[in-house]
Amino acid sequence: MKISTRGRYALRVMIDLAEHNSGDYIPLTDIAGRQEISEKYLESIVSMLSKSGFLMSLRGKGGGYRLTRLPEEYSVREILEVTEGSLAPIACLEQPTNTCPRASVCKSLDMWQGLYDVMRDYLSGISIADLAADTMEPGNFII
Amino acid sequence: MKISTRGRYALRVMIDLAEHNSGDYIPLTDIAGRQEISEKYLESIVSMLSKSGFLMSLRGKGGGYRLTRLPEEYSVREILEVTEGSLAPIACLEQPTNTCPRASVCKSLDMWQGLYDVMRDYLSGISIADLAADTMEPGNFII
DNA sequence: GGTAATTCCTACTAATCCGGTAAGTTTTAG
DNA sequence: CTAAAACTTACCGGATTAGTAGGAATTACC
Numbered sequence: 498m499k500i501s502t503r504g505r506y507a508l509r510v511m512i513d514l515a516e517h518n519s520g521d522y523i524p525l526t527d528i529a530g531r532q533e534i535s536e537k538y539l540e541s542i543v544s545m546l547s548k549s550g551f552l553m554s555l556r557g558k559g560g561g562y563r564l565t566r567l568p569e570e571y572s573v574r575e576i577l578e579v580t581e582g583s584l585a586p587i588a589c590l591e592q593p594t595n596t597c598p599r600a601s602v603c604k605s606l607d608m609w610q611g612l613y614d615v616m617r618d619y620l621s622g623i624s625i626a627d628l629a630a631d632t633m634e635p636g637n638f639i640i
Numbered sequence: 641m642k643i644s645t646r647g648r649y650a651l652r653v654m655i656d657l658a659e660h661n662s663g664d665y666i667p668l669t670d671i672a673g674r675q676e677i678s679e680k681y682l683e684s685i686v687s688m689l690s691k692s693g694f695l696m697s698l699r700g701k702g703g704g705y706r707l708t709r710l711p712e713e714y715s716v717r718e719i720l721e722v723t724e725g726s727l728a729p730i731a732c733l734e735q736p737t738n739t740c741p742r743a744s745v746c747k748s749l750d751m752w753q754g755l756y757d758v759m760r761d762y763l764s765g766i767s768i769a770d771l772a773a774d775t776m777e778p779g780n781f782i783i
Numbered sequence: 784g785g786t787a788a789t790t791c792c793t794a795c796t797a798a799t800c801c802g803g804t805a806a807g808t809t810t811t812a813g
Numbered sequence: 814c815t816a817a818a819a820c821t822t823a824c825c826g827g828a829t830t831a832g833t834a835g836g837a838a839t840t841a842c843c
Contacts (some may be wrong), residue, residue, distance in 0.1 A: 500641055500729045500752075501801065510746055524818060538803050544820075556819040557811025573751065586643045604774045605651055608716065608766055609643075612759065619758045623751055631747045667789065681832050687791075699790040700840025723841065 500581060504535055506544050507580040508573065508628065514552070515568035515629040522554075522561035542580060547580045568629055574620035584620070585613050643724060645741060649677055650685050650723040651716065651771065657695070658711035658772040665697075665704035690723045711772055717763035727763070728756050 513528050525543060529536035543562060546552045551571065552562045564571075578584055587609050589597040600606060656671050668686060672679035686705060689695045694714065695705045707714075721727060730752050732740040743749060 498641065498647075498724050498727055498729070498733065503801085504641075505730065505748070505798080512747055522818095526818085535803065536803080540820080541803090547819090554819060555818095556809070557813080558815090559812055560815040560818045562819090581641050584641055586641070587648065587748055588642065604655055605648070606769045608771060611766075612762055615758055615762045616755065621757055623754075626748045628751060631802095645832090646830085665789095669789085678832065680834080683791080684832090690790090697790065698840080699788095699838075701786090701788040702841055703789045703839080705790090 499588070500577065501612050503542055503545075504577045504581040506539065507546060507576055508625075509534070510539065510543060510546065510602070511551070511564075511568075511571060511576055511625045512629045514562065514564050518564055518568065520563070522559065522563050524561035540564035545580055546576075551576070551579065567630070569624045571625040572621050573623045573625070573628070574617055576625070577620065584616055585609075587618075641729070643720065646688075647683070647720045647724040648777065649675070649682065649690060650719050651768075653682065653686060653689065654694070654707075654711075654714060654719055655772045657707050659766050661707055661711065663706065665702065666708050667772055668724055670704070676727035687688045687718070688723055694719070694722070711769035712767045714768040715764050716766045716768070716771070717760055719768070720763065728752075729759075 509532050512529055513531060514523060516530050517527075525536055525539055528534075529537060530540050532539075543552065547554050547562065550565060553565050554560070554562050574584070583591050585591050588595040589600060589603070589606065590613050597603065652675050653671055654672060659668060660670075667680055668682055671677075672682050675682075686695065690697050690705065693708060696708050697703070697705050717727070725733050728734050731738040732743060732746075732749065733752060733756050740746065740749075743782050
């Protein structure tokens with residue numbers, strides 16, 4: 498029940514790009530250097546963000562990545578959903594992909610749905626701009 | 641970011657024992673049969689619950705397992721914490737076990753702490769008795 | 784005291800995912 | 814033409830998951 502490095506690094510990339518949101522393309526070398534993360538590994542993560550339309554990329558010299566929206570228009574939830582896959586705590590909630598044969602007799606399903614809702618509501622309410630601002634106290638985000 | 645079968649099966653065992661809470665010891669064969677889960681695999685899960693003091697066990701003929709408290713006195717949170725390990729979404733929150741060197745500069749730490757709090761609060765408010773009752777609608781649990 | 788039922792303990796295994804690394808191809812600016 | 818950058822594919826060691834297998838210890842009952 499842990500968020501992996503993929504999701505955490507993706508947030509760091511998005512925060513980094515929000516802090517260097519000049520309109521220029523930022524090469525991955527710069528991001529990897531600042532964040533002290535392997536550039537090669539970041540490639541695969543940034544690729545997901547790019548394919549999902551969260552980033553624009555430009556190849557070749559002078560190329561790199563930049564945000565496609567304003568930092569306040571990205572929720573933490575959507576970044577994590579793209580990199581981690583669904584945030585559903587159990588696969589049964591990922592309909593219609595997974596249909597559990599026990600669903601009709603399962604006594605825990607509603608509890609899991611409630612947990613899922615609570616998590617998504619919380620993460621939907623926080624933006625990349627909020628994280629980049631870094632003026633937060635614990636609990637500030639609770640809606 | 642998924643709850644594994646360990647945690648889910650543990651809840652089913654606890655619900656099953658709550659529904660057969662006569663004071664007798666219930667053999668694992670009965671539970672495994674009703675729940676249609678491999679008895680051998682359940683052994684390792686029930687062992688955790690027993691070692692944590694959530695269940696009493698009796699070996700030998702006529703033996704089995706039974707609850708040590710009333711069903712309403714077990715929160716879903718504590719059952720999951722014992723079987724899944726900490727529910728913290730990132731290891732950095734498991735202090736003092738893990739101390740991240742980036743903690744002082746991390747822009748996401750407070751956000752993760754907030755997610756952790758939201759999850760724990762929600763799961764603390766639901767008991768095994770609630771699950772066994774099974775009279776719930778989605779959202780009933782939200783505190 | 785023997786037997787059957789039961790928990791308890793240790794070891795093994797196949798499959799999957801995580802966190803990368805390596806090597807090369809394609810595109811672009813200057 | 815060259816250098817810098819994104820993109821693509823393949824590989825790999827370690828950890829975890831979801832079990833299986835086999836046996837040892839304990840207890841009730843006849």
